[in-house]
Amino acid sequence: MINQLKIDKKYVLILITVLNIFLLVLTYGKYRDFIGKYNNEYSKVKEMKFLLNNRIQTSLKADETSLSQFLKSKNFEVDSIYTGENGIEVKLKQVNPYNLVEVIYELESNGINIKNLKAVDNTGLGKMSVFMVVR
The missing domain is CATH 1.20.5 (Single alpha-helices involved in coiled-coils or other helix-helix interfaces)
Structure with a gap:
């Protein structure tokens, strides 16, 4: 076939x-x-x-004094800043949330990492108590 x-x-x-x-x-x-x-x-x-x-080389360093000066230059009421086991622990009082967002952005853009952030508004007026751990 x-x-x-x-x-x-x-x-x-x-x-x-x-x-x-x-x-x-x-x-x-x-x-x-x-x-x-x-x-x-x-x-x-x-x-x-x-x-x-x-x-860009950053001018802001992750230590207590420079962080305190930076936050005070942004008109934040710093309650305490100290170095703990996890990094630098920062407590702020009477923080406007819009200003907090801008500061977090500036910190992150300068190479400072925020490991923990807790913001509580007990007053209902938009003024927050902030606790954050920075490295």
Whole structure:
């Protein structure tokens, strides 16, 4: 039965070429997606490397005196600042929540990590008592 089928080499080559082109078309979309994702990740890595190489040196340090001066310059009423086991423990009185958010942002942008933050408003007037542990 197979011997009865006579197919020219020309048709076999055309069939193989068409199948190869079909497979190339199918894989081209996945290849294009892969290259797009690769370039996206590569640009993120390059941006991260650029940001790490060009970071701004901070003038604020994580010690009691500089932290106390920083908070007093922002008009916070500092109850106590002392170094404990977990880091520098800071207690503040009568804190406006909007000012607290700005100070937290400045501390974090200067490389000071806030490990624990507890803000309680017992008065209902928007003046909070704040306890935070800074490293």
